[in-house]
Each structure stands twice: as structure tokens, then as C-alpha cells.
Amino acid sequence: MKQIFSLFVIACLSLTITAQNPTTTTKDIADVIKKHGLENSQVMDIASYITDVLGQRLTGSTGLKNANDWAKNKLTDMGMKNSHLQQWNSFGRGWDMTHFEMHAETPTYWPIIAYPKAWSSSSKGSGEVIYLNATTIEELNKYKGKLSGKFVMIEGIREVNEAFEPTAKRHDTESLLNLANATQPVPRERRRFGGNSTAAELRAATWKLLEDEKPLAVLDRSRKGDLGTVFVSGARTAEGSARDNGKYVVPQITMAIEHYNRIFRMLEKGIPVKLSVDSQSKYTNPDGNENNVIAEIPGTDLKDEVVMFGAHYDSWHAGTGATDNGSGSAVMMEVARILIETIKETGIKPRRTLRIALWSGEEQGLHGSRNYVAQTFANTGESSRSITSLKPAQKKISGYFNMDNGTGKLRGVYLQGNQAVSPIFREWLKPFHDMGASTLSLSNTGGTDHLAFDAAGIPGFQFIQEPISYSTKTHHSNMDNFDHLIADDLKQAATIIAYFVWQTSQRDEKLPRKETNLKYN
Amino acid sequence: MKQIFSLFVIACLSLTITAQNPTTTTKDIADVIKKHGLENSQVMDIASYITDVLGQRLTGSTGLKNANDWAKNKLTDMGMKNSHLQQWNSFGRGWDMTHFEMHAETPTYWPIIAYPKAWSSSSKGSGEVIYLNATTIEELNKYKGKLSGKFVMIEGIREVNEAFEPTAKRHDTESLLNLANATQPVPRERRRFGGNSTAAELRAATWKLLEDEKPLAVLDRSRKGDLGTVFVSGARTAEGSARDNGKYVVPQITMAIEHYNRIFRMLEKGIPVKLSVDSQSKYTNPDGNENNVIAEIPGTDLKDEVVMFGAHYDSWHAGTGATDNGSGSAVMMEVARILIETIKETGIKPRRTLRIALWSGEEQGLHGSRNYVAQTFANTGESSRSITSLKPAQKKISGYFNMDNGTGKLRGVYLQGNQAVSPIFREWLKPFHDMGASTLSLSNTGGTDHLAFDAAGIPGFQFIQEPISYSTKTHHSNMDNFDHLIADDLKQAATIIAYFVWQTSQRDEKLPRKETNLKYN
Structure with missing residues (x-):
């Protein structure tokens, strides 16, 4: 027993020493x-x-x-x-998405892959799709009174390319060497806004019109992504922030590119397309x-x-x-x-x-x-x-x-x-x-x-x-x-x-x- | 006029000759x-x-x-x-999909990318997800009476890999040379069925149980596809064809792999997951x-x-x-x-x-x-x-x-x-x-x-x-x-x-x- 006890003490001591060894x-x-x-x-x-x-x-x-x-x-x-x-x-304010579904109803049915942009108002209903294609304020004004109850596309076709290059990459020696050889970074000049005041004015007028007309939803297809991958961020407003309490935010929906382009091509052919949406969300945390x-x-x-x-x-x-x-x-x-x-x-x-x-x-x-x-x-x-x-x-x-x-x-x-x-x-x-x-x-x-x-x-x-x-x-x-x-x-x-x-x-x-x-x- | 006429005749003749030139x-x-x-x-x-x-x-x-x-x-x-x-x-019979939506309701809401397999019965409701994990008839029998009103997962996790290789390819000299050098094809032996009778028996019993219990839907995640791409084909039955008139076909849904795996991982953690579905279809052309x-x-x-x-x-x-x-x-x-x-x-x-x-x-x-x-x-x-x-x-x-x-x-x-x-x-x-x-x-x-x-x-x-x-x-x-x-x-x-x-x-x-x-x- 004694011997065993001694060994135990030694073991404990050595454990303690190891555990707190300052060296x-x-x-x-x-x-x-x-x-x-x-x-x-x-x-x-x-x-x-x-x-x-x-x-x-x-x-x-x-x-x-x-x-x-x-x-x-x-x-x-x-x-x-x-x-x-x-x-x-x-x-x-915050924003909870509580339900979202979207469908093409005519000329044929299909379930649409799409997401509301964050802070979008809720929207429920069905209606035709219209392409808002205005390059001037005069052209924009022609859409007055025509957008309520509609789905409004605001972008043209984006071409999709097949992935002949890998979409996933790791660094290689060349990319790492470029990083290793980078020189001292120079502070960037602040970007100036309003460089093209005509475009900015048209954009503001477009969103003002959309907020006045309250369509079922404004549709876009994000600048990249395909095959069911959709890039989605926050909704925009004509002025102020979509997070401002009490602010009305036009329902804005980003669609899978294949579904967006499909609808766009039907409109180009003069074929009416009817969609339905049920997008429910609530503002939180005022x-x-x-x-x-x-x-x-x-x-x-x-x-x-x-x-x-x-x-x-x-x-x-x-x-x-x-x-x-x-x-x-x-x-x-x-x-x-x-x-x-x-x-x-x-x-x-x-x-x-x-x-x-x-x-x-x-x-x-x-x-x-x-x-x-x-x-x-x-x-x-x-x-x-x-x-x-x-x-x-x-x-x-x-x-x-x-x-x-x-x-x-x-x-x-x-x-x-x-x-x-x-x-x-x-x-x-x-x-x-x-x-x-x-x-x-x-x-x-x-x-x-x-x-x-x-x-x-x-x-x-x-x-x-x-x-x-x-x-x-x-x-x-x-x-x-x-x-x-x-x-x-x-x-x-x-x-x-x-x-x-x-x-x-x-x-x-x-x-x-x-x-x-x-x-x- | 005459001259013009003559030229016209010559022109027509030469056109005719060109048009039917047998040489x-x-x-x-x-x-x-x-x-x-x-x-x-x-x-x-x-x-x-x-x-x-x-x-x-x-x-x-x-x-x-x-x-x-x-x-x-x-x-x-x-x-x-x-x-x-x-x-x-x-x-x-034929089959028209007329409406499809699917959502995760708890523990958090998200809209699910999924599709009914063709010839699935309609299904509407919400319920918990259960993983049917049976490797023997005895294990299978434990699920009796437990599947009605549930979503039943029938497959485990499928691992997803990033695309470090291109997903789109063209032939190159090597692949074409292999084709050019192919030898005379030999008729293939017919594949024999029922090689593993125990597995076949279990499979049949599983689908029989599913048809008896009538869950809200059977869920799978297809053998390939990711990032919103879902491979979907036709529903199966315990026996006979899903196209047989009057045949009951269990609602079968193929989900985007990321959504399927996400639910599966929650079940593995012991966290209950509740889904909802509204899948409407009709049989046509009897x-x-x-x-x-x-x-x-x-x-x-x-x-x-x-x-x-x-x-x-x-x-x-x-x-x-x-x-x-x-x-x-x-x-x-x-x-x-x-x-x-x-x-x-x-x-x-x-x-x-x-x-x-x-x-x-x-x-x-x-x-x-x-x-x-x-x-x-x-x-x-x-x-x-x-x-x-x-x-x-x-x-x-x-x-x-x-x-x-x-x-x-x-x-x-x-x-x-x-x-x-x-x-x-x-x-x-x-x-x-x-x-x-x-x-x-x-x-x-x-x-x-x-x-x-x-x-x-x-x-x-x-x-x-x-x-x-x-x-x-x-x-x-x-x-x-x-x-x-x-x-x-x-x-x-x-x-x-x-x-x-x-x-x-x-x-x-x-x-x-x-x-x-x-x-x-």
C-alpha cells in the first residue's frame, strides 16, 4: 500500500509539474x-x-x-x-421571412425558384408579368397606372454559360506569389457618387414610380448564379432605408436565372405570362x-x-x-x-x-x-x-x-x-x-x-x-x-x-x- | 417592253435551269x-x-x-x-403537376427546393419528419403505425463535393481516339434480376408498408446534383406500375441535397423537424x-x-x-x-x-x-x-x-x-x-x-x-x-x-x- 501510495504521489506531482510547466x-x-x-x-x-x-x-x-x-x-x-x-x-427594424412560394400559372404551370429580398413587404396574388423597359423619364412615364397588380421585370436576359472551368478553386503557386509580391497598399480614393446624374435620376424615378404603383412584385435575376443557385440580398427603396420603421418597401424578388430568362423570352414572343406569389414576412425589433x-x-x-x-x-x-x-x-x-x-x-x-x-x-x-x-x-x-x-x-x-x-x-x-x-x-x-x-x-x-x-x-x-x-x-x-x-x-x-x-x-x-x-x- | 419581256423569259429559264440542275x-x-x-x-x-x-x-x-x-x-x-x-x-394514365410547394416550418422556416416524382398522388399537410432506417423486416415492422401523417426519409446523407473539376466538358483527342479505336461491340447479356433476394424482399416490404401507412410523403435526395439542381424522375410502387389506372401511388418527393442533408443532420441531433407540403396533381388520359x-x-x-x-x-x-x-x-x-x-x-x-x-x-x-x-x-x-x-x-x-x-x-x-x-x-x-x-x-x-x-x-x-x-x-x-x-x-x-x-x-x-x-x- 505504502509503495503504491508513494508512486501515486509521485505521479500526481509529476502531472502537476507537467501541467504547469512554465518551460x-x-x-x-x-x-x-x-x-x-x-x-x-x-x-x-x-x-x-x-x-x-x-x-x-x-x-x-x-x-x-x-x-x-x-x-x-x-x-x-x-x-x-x-x-x-x-x-x-x-x-x-429587422425582418423575418415566414412563408414564400412562387409559381408560373400560364401558359404552363411550374414552381419557381426565387426568394424575396430582405425587408420586402409581404405580397400575395396572381397577375401578369410586364417588362419595365425605360431608358428615359418620358419612357418611364408611359408605365404610370400600368404596374399595379403586375409582376414587373426590371432587367433583361442574362446569358448563362456552361462550366468549362472549375467553379471551385484553390490557390496555386502563381496566385500565392502574386500575393507575396504585393507592394504597400495605397489608401483608396473615395468613390464619387452621382457620376452619371441622368442614370441616377432615372433610377430614382423608377423606384419612385414602383413605390407609387405597388406592383405584386419587382423581379430581378441577380448578376450571377445559375442551375438553381440564386444570389439574394436586401431590398431597395427610392429614398431612405428599407430598415426605417414604417417605410413601405416594394416587394422585390430575385429569381433563378433560368426561370427569369424563360419568362422574359416568352414576353419577347408576345406570349402573356401569369405568375402567382405568396410572400409573407414580418418586421421585427422596431x-x-x-x-x-x-x-x-x-x-x-x-x-x-x-x-x-x-x-x-x-x-x-x-x-x-x-x-x-x-x-x-x-x-x-x-x-x-x-x-x-x-x-x-x-x-x-x-x-x-x-x-x-x-x-x-x-x-x-x-x-x-x-x-x-x-x-x-x-x-x-x-x-x-x-x-x-x-x-x-x-x-x-x-x-x-x-x-x-x-x-x-x-x-x-x-x-x-x-x-x-x-x-x-x-x-x-x-x-x-x-x-x-x-x-x-x-x-x-x-x-x-x-x-x-x-x-x-x-x-x-x-x-x-x-x-x-x-x-x-x-x-x-x-x-x-x-x-x-x-x-x-x-x-x-x-x-x-x-x-x-x-x-x-x-x-x-x-x-x-x-x-x-x-x-x- | 418586248426586250424587257425577253430578258424576263431568259431570267426565268435560267432560274428554272439552276433550280432543277441535275448536275x-x-x-x-x-x-x-x-x-x-x-x-x-x-x-x-x-x-x-x-x-x-x-x-x-x-x-x-x-x-x-x-x-x-x-x-x-x-x-x-x-x-x-x-x-x-x-x-x-x-x-x-398520364399525370399533370398543377401545384407544388414545400417548406420547413420548425425549428426555423425556409422554403424547400423539391419536386414530386411523376405519378405521385397529391398531398397536403404538415407533419414531422422520420427516418425510416430498417435493414431487416423485423426492423421495418417497428415502423408500423408510425408513418401516417409523417414525412418519411428513406435515404441517408449524401456527401457533397465542390467542383474542382469542370462540370461541363467537350471531347478531346484522347476521348475521341478511344471511340475511334473501339472494337466490334458484343451483345450484352441481359441483366439478371433478384440477385439479392433479401434486399429485394426488404424493398418490396418497405414500399408495401409505405402504401399501407400513406405518409404525407416519402422523401429522397436523388443520387447526384447539388446547389439547387435536383434530378427527378418517376414514382415507384410496391408492385405494378404507377401508371396503372386506379393505382394508389405514395407521394414521393425528391429534395435538393442541401435541404435533405440539413434535415437529416437535425434528426441525427435529436431535433424534431416539421415540414409542410401542398403537392397537387391530376391523372390524365386514362x-x-x-x-x-x-x-x-x-x-x-x-x-x-x-x-x-x-x-x-x-x-x-x-x-x-x-x-x-x-x-x-x-x-x-x-x-x-x-x-x-x-x-x-x-x-x-x-x-x-x-x-x-x-x-x-x-x-x-x-x-x-x-x-x-x-x-x-x-x-x-x-x-x-x-x-x-x-x-x-x-x-x-x-x-x-x-x-x-x-x-x-x-x-x-x-x-x-x-x-x-x-x-x-x-x-x-x-x-x-x-x-x-x-x-x-x-x-x-x-x-x-x-x-x-x-x-x-x-x-x-x-x-x-x-x-x-x-x-x-x-x-x-x-x-x-x-x-x-x-x-x-x-x-x-x-x-x-x-x-x-x-x-x-x-x-x-x-x-x-x-x-x-x-x-x-
Whole structure:
């Protein structure tokens, strides 16, 4: 018994020593992170819940509200602290699609693949299709009094081509070399609006007429997609936002290209086409308050400093936002889980506080992340977009890592013009060279939430991802569903990001920053 | 006046001479056919009418009835003679889809992309989804009393892969060389049924149970297709045919794979899923009489002999049968038009009678063509499949040319094991080498209407076509629509087939035949 007891004590002691061994090397940490990220991955389980079960997560919808609650609880269950909803406002009303069906009734019956644009008014009825073909205000005026009770096509035929090239791609040496050789990005001039005032005037008059006439629906066929894949986003108005409370929004429907073109060709032949629709939706959440989901792993000696990692969690409504951006959201939740397991196994605690953010309102203009930055790190003018000065807390964040380019594994990092981080990230990529991630690009990548941080002088990054079918098939389409996620790619991404977050937490200095003209206030 | 008159007479005489010039060479004819087929083509107009306007053409449906009437009149308008509907029977009842919508109701709402299988009973209601997972009769029996009012999934997950390879293809030198080097085909042994009697018994018991329980619908996800493309054909029964009058057919629905898998994954998680459906259809045409469309360009010195060209005109119901086989039908109607225009321009008359056939009932087993052959060229036993002897008229048909492999242009001809036609067809392909058609293959190609002729000892051929997206995207899918037809390819096909039909008409001898054991009676 005694001998056994002694052995047990020794075993316990050695376990304790291993578990809290402060000499655990960088390589050891990478191996532990790889084990939890690659062998014990839960990223696909998380992704399936986000997409299959929670479904579409349009900002303002009941779907996103439920998804936020689930994520908040899931992060707590994983072992994160301070998991909460961080409110922001002024988004405007939300919108729930509650029923949609559309049919061609004459000359022959067929069920139509189509989706209402978000924030469209409900519509129910049947009527003929008319093509609104006006190139001048005079031509437009001829349609006055003729659109009520009709389906109004506003676009011509779009030709469909067969896929003689693959629609899914990975990077090759050439595309990666181009990224590696990118030069320092130059700030882009702001796009000027109203360059063609005649076209803008006609467009405004067209939408004014449509809002006056209240047709059964305005029909379009989106600029890409075929074979049952339909790209759908939000409805437009003549002026103001479709999210404004009380605003009338013409029912707007995006159709599968084959069905749109078929109807168009019949009209060209002079054959009347009658459709029916039953599109039911309701406006939700009139106070315009929305939420990001935030949770933390507390730091130790540098716990008042923070490393952030996140992804937008909101989606468009026709699919389930799998690659845009259930993938990024699932990966970041998995990053949190990997880090918690790594801390448990090694006993090493993060020096800085690790904070996850799942943003809302990204699809309508990075609202969630911009509002978070405006609440936390910066002072702004009228909108969260116009940063006027920095809050002291801006000094306390080391960096922000974002993912929002689909399901593809990571091939490297966009430095966002921050040359000084290059040697640091190059070192951090070393354990992942054999997994295909070794390229740094000085380039910017745009259109998502790291920009909110970058605008406040905070190092904010996105990774170089394999393109897969993101731009061709899934991004904003009805087919952005779980089946188009690739497990091995997402495991790799979560593993590498976990390591980057960890290293950012543990280094003595914060990440180097680009220069900014903004002052603290 | 006189002078003018004389000039007019001379002009008329010279026109007459040109128009009936018996010395018009083979090359001249090829050029005239090319002009009408390539420069003045109407093949896409015809195809648009067949697909866009007439729509689905399931045999027995109102759609095919209307399409038959249209084609009969169109062929008359083109200048063909004796355009008529040739009746055949014993097909069984027809089926019209009159309304279809399907939705996921809980845990979240989304509109489902799905189609009823042809001949399914109507179904309306909402209910939970259950996965019928039985590998033995004992397991199956546990579902007794549990399926009524439910949606019953009968298949597991099918994994979806991204398209890293093109989904549309053309032949290359390698694939053509393989065809060119094909050896004499050997008759295939008949497939034996009931090899696995336990599996067959389970399958029969499953469908018997489903018919007893009458669920809201049986759900499957077809064996291929993704991204909104759904492959849909006919419903099955425990025994007998779904086309039998009075037969109850369980509602059967094929869903988009992403939607099917999504539901399946929720069930795996123990999350109940509720769907709703409103699937309305009606059985038509109980007498089982169907029609082929037949029309002729009369011959001259050999007018009691015939050259036939045709394509099946019927389709499945979820698309508009564009590549299967609106393309073949439009090409054959265009062949007729090209030949009529060529005759007008050259004044040369066909020696043999040229006869077009647009078949029905192909999709359910080449019924239209087999019945035509049985009525015209052969004597049969109990069914039109079992030819017992030949009618004298069989001696009077030189050959039959068929097209039924999509939208791709012709790269050559399958000789169907008929080596003797090789030098003839090789000569006839000469004017089309620069258009990519130069390969002869001894191979058989199967599954369509030339087999009905081949079975009666009549030279029946299909052409080697570019595959394009036929097997990957359009064949039997909801996306078999006009936009997936390629104009230049169909023009080329119509031009070459017109020339083949013409040459078959004008040569002194009929086409050489393969040996047959069938006797005349």
C-alpha cells in the first residue's frame, strides 16, 4: 500500500509539474494546439448547429436573436467568462421571412425558384408579368397606372454559360506569389457618387414610380448564379432605408436565372405570362437595438490588455450563411475551445485577456464591429463610421484577427500594409508550413470587420484563404449551406488562428502598429 | 417592253435551269445545307418554343399533348406533308403537376427546393419528419403505425463535393481516339434480376408498408446534383406500375441535397423537424393512348422507300426537357426545315421519302419508337419489345438517324456495330471535318430510340456528341432548361444530320445492314 501510495504521489506531482510547466516551449504549444484543433476538432459540430439548426441569421431577425442566445450560452459552456450580448443600436427594424412560394400559372404551370429580398413587404396574388423597359423619364412615364397588380421585370436576359472551368478553386503557386509580391497598399480614393446624374435620376424615378404603383412584385435575376443557385440580398427603396420603421418597401424578388430568362423570352414572343406569389414576412425589433456576442478567457500578468478574435455571425436570409460566415464564426468559437483545452492541458495561462466577438450587422455595413470599436476604442462623430479621436483603451488592445472569406483553409496572412508585423507573423507561420500556410502579403483585404479596428489604428488582420466556391456559388446565395463547408480546411484554419491568438497574448510587446493621425481624447 | 419581256423569259429559264440542275454536285448541296443550317438557323427559335413556351412534356401530360399539336402544325407550316399524330397505346394514365410547394416550418422556416416524382398522388399537410432506417423486416415492422401523417426519409446523407473539376466538358483527342479505336461491340447479356433476394424482399416490404401507412410523403435526395439542381424522375410502387389506372401511388418527393442533408443532420441531433407540403396533381388520359408526331417530305423515283430521322420529344417534368430532348427535337425539326429550304433553292427533289418522327414515351422505355416499329416494320409478341418477325415494309426503310444526348455538337457517328456503313459515313463527314466531326466509332450507344430500329434489323444511328453538362447537370434535372442549350453546337448538329439524311435519300442503294436472324412474315 505504502509503495503504491508513494508512486501515486509521485505521479500526481509529476502531472502537476507537467501541467504547469512554465518551460513549455513554443513547439510544445503548437503541438498541443494542433492536437486539439486537428484531432479533437469540434468545428463541424459547431458549424452544423449554427447553419443547420439555427438557420439564416439576418441581422434584426428572430433567427439571429436565437443564434446570439445560443452562442452566448455555448461559449459559457465551453468555459469562457463574461459571455454576454453587447448591445448597439440604430440598425433599424429587422425582418423575418415566414412563408414564400412562387409559381408560373400560364401558359404552363411550374414552381419557381426565387426568394424575396430582405425587408420586402409581404405580397400575395396572381397577375401578369410586364417588362419595365425605360431608358428615359418620358419612357418611364408611359408605365404610370400600368404596374399595379403586375409582376414587373426590371432587367433583361442574362446569358448563362456552361462550366468549362472549375467553379471551385484553390490557390496555386502563381496566385500565392502574386500575393507575396504585393507592394504597400495605397489608401483608396473615395468613390464619387452621382457620376452619371441622368442614370441616377432615372433610377430614382423608377423606384419612385414602383413605390407609387405597388406592383405584386419587382423581379430581378441577380448578376450571377445559375442551375438553381440564386444570389439574394436586401431590398431597395427610392429614398431612405428599407430598415426605417414604417417605410413601405416594394416587394422585390430575385429569381433563378433560368426561370427569369424563360419568362422574359416568352414576353419577347408576345406570349402573356401569369405568375402567382405568396410572400409573407414580418418586421421585427422596431427599436433597432442589435447585439454582438462577446466572451473572454481572462489574462494574467497583462490581463488589462486584450487580444481579440472574431467573425461576423449574421448572414443573408436565403441560405444559412455557411461560408458567409458560419465558417468564420464556427472557426472562432473553435479557436476559443482549442485555447481553453490547451490551457487545461498545459496549465499555462494567457498573459493578456483573450476576447471573442461574433458580430452582427456586418452585411449591411460592418455595423456591429464599428459600433463595438466606437463604444470601446474610439470616439466618433455622427456615425460609428467617422472616428474623430481615440479612447485610452485603444492602447490596451494588441490586435484583432478576423475570418470572413469562406470555407477555405489558410495559406497565410494579409498584413494590411503593416510591414512591421511581417517578421513576427513569419515566425508564427513556421509550425504550419507543412499545412500550406506560409505566405504573407502586404495587401489589404476589405469588406469585413477587421476594417473597423484598422480604422481606429488597431492592428486588424484577415487571413489568406483558399477561394473554393465562395465567390462563384455560396457567398450571399441560397446555396450557402453546411454541405459546402470543408471539414479539413476549417480545422486547419481554427488551429492556425488559435496559435496566432495565443502568441499575440504571450509576447512581451503588443503587436506593432501602423501610424495614425488620430489623437487620444 | 418586248426586250424587257425577253430578258424576263431568259431570267426565268435560267432560274428554272439552276433550280432543277441535275448536275448540282455533292459539294454544292453541302454548301446549300450549310448556308441554311449555319447562317439562317432557326434551331434556337424552335428550341425556345418547345422548352420555354410548351414547357415540360411528360408522356401522358397535357403538356405533351399541347406540344404534339404544336409540332404537327409547325411541321405543316414548314412545308412538310402528311403531318399527323400516330397513335400508340397501353402507356397507362398520364399525370399533370398543377401545384407544388414545400417548406420547413420548425425549428426555423425556409422554403424547400423539391419536386414530386411523376405519378405521385397529391398531398397536403404538415407533419414531422422520420427516418425510416430498417435493414431487416423485423426492423421495418417497428415502423408500423408510425408513418401516417409523417414525412418519411428513406435515404441517408449524401456527401457533397465542390467542383474542382469542370462540370461541363467537350471531347478531346484522347476521348475521341478511344471511340475511334473501339472494337466490334458484343451483345450484352441481359441483366439478371433478384440477385439479392433479401434486399429485394426488404424493398418490396418497405414500399408495401409505405402504401399501407400513406405518409404525407416519402422523401429522397436523388443520387447526384447539388446547389439547387435536383434530378427527378418517376414514382415507384410496391408492385405494378404507377401508371396503372386506379393505382394508389405514395407521394414521393425528391429534395435538393442541401435541404435533405440539413434535415437529416437535425434528426441525427435529436431535433424534431416539421415540414409542410401542398403537392397537387391530376391523372390524365386514362385510355393510355399516346401519340408520336410524324411528317414527310415526299420522295420521287424511290418514293416508296423511306429515310427516317427523329428524336424523342417527351421529357421529365421538373425542367423543360431542353437537353433531354428538346435539343434533339429542335434539331430534327430544323433538319426538316433545312432540307425543305435546300430543295427549294436547288430544285433537287429527294429520291426517297424523308420522314421525321418525334417520339413519346421514351423516358419510360422507348415506348413511342418501339410501338411505331411494331406498327410499321415488325411483328411482335405480347409487347412491342419482343419482335418475332419482320413486315415487308422493313425492306423499304434505308436508315434512321436519332439525336438524344444533349446540346453538344457532333464529333462523329456511333456505327452501332455496322462496319459496312463506315466508308459511306466517312465520306459523308468530309464536308464537316473543319467543324469537328470526323470520328467514327464501331461502338453501340444505348438508351434511346434508334434501338427500336436496330432491334428490327434497320440501320439506326446516334451521333457522337460533346458531353457538355448533360450527365452532370441537366439530364433529368429541374435545370434542364433552354439556357443550357448552346446555339452554335445545335446549328452544327442540324446541318450535319440534314446532310446525312439527304445523302441517305439520294444514294442508289439503301444503307448496308447488319445481319439479323429475323424472318419476314
